[in-house]
Amino acid sequence: MREGILIPDMQSGRADIHFSSDDCYGGLHCGTTMDIWLNEQWVPTRIEMDSRGWFLVGVQIETLWGQRVRIRW
Template sequence: MRKGVLVPQRETGRLDIRFSPTEYYGGLHCGETFEVQINGKWIPTRIEMGITWYLVGVPIEDLIGLIVRI
């Protein structure tokens, strides 16, 4: 598994995972699964799009900057 940070992909409107300053996952798509770190615990989730992007089972509105592993 690789750990990174959720960042916006401005050209496509998708979210992406930044692993280092120059290395990215390549853009997340609906239904992709990964784990997000919340209060020191890893929570399995998947990303979906409604009005905005959200993580299933994770009640957080601002996803930018969350630590994830995939």
């Protein structure tokens, strides 16, 4: 698992994960699974997109951007 921060990729229009080593995942696709750090624990989820934008299934958060996540790499 690799840990990073969710960011928007303005060039591709996709969500991405920025890792501490200054590299990125390379653009997330609908259905990509990951864990998000919420309430001091890892919560499994997947990313999706609808007419309102990107969201995490089963997770209620104000904004995606800047959220701590981990993904299998």
